[in-house]
Amino acid sequence: MKLALVPLVILSLVVTFFVVESSITSTSEFGCDKKCELRCSRSGRRDRCLQYCGICCGKCNGCVPLGPYADKADCPCYRDLKSDKGTHKCP
Template sequence: MKSSTIFVCTMVLVLLATTAMAENDGSDFCDTRCEVRCSKAGRRDRCLEYCGICCDKCHCVPSGTYGNKDECPCYRDMKNSKGQPKCP
């Protein structure tokens, strides 16, 4: 009984560690792409915040510092509460 409990606990820890690593990988992707996207923005901190939100939801960021939103329809079509484009 004890060995099966230890085994189950070990497997849960391995699963949690794997999930945490996968989340960090996605975050690194978004951070890197948003740094490029917002590199010329006047309000860089705001750009990075919204780009990060959009990237987390859409799993993509258009190339370049402006435009190219057709590369990522989810990113392009996301709107704020006023109906304006949310993603930089």
């Protein structure tokens, strides 16, 4: 009976590892924090800029225009995300 529990324990440890790993790497996997820090470096509303940039970066698999004044056309996904009101969602 004890031998039957060993594979179950190992399986549960593996599943737990992958769940924790995926939650940690959701936005940090793409370097969104650093990219958004650069993108929002000259923003008047920095906290809001970082929040929305992080959301957009995660949805666009890490694509963020490089620099505060970079053209959004560099990242079509980032450029095309719209808010509920139809305005640009990404700073």
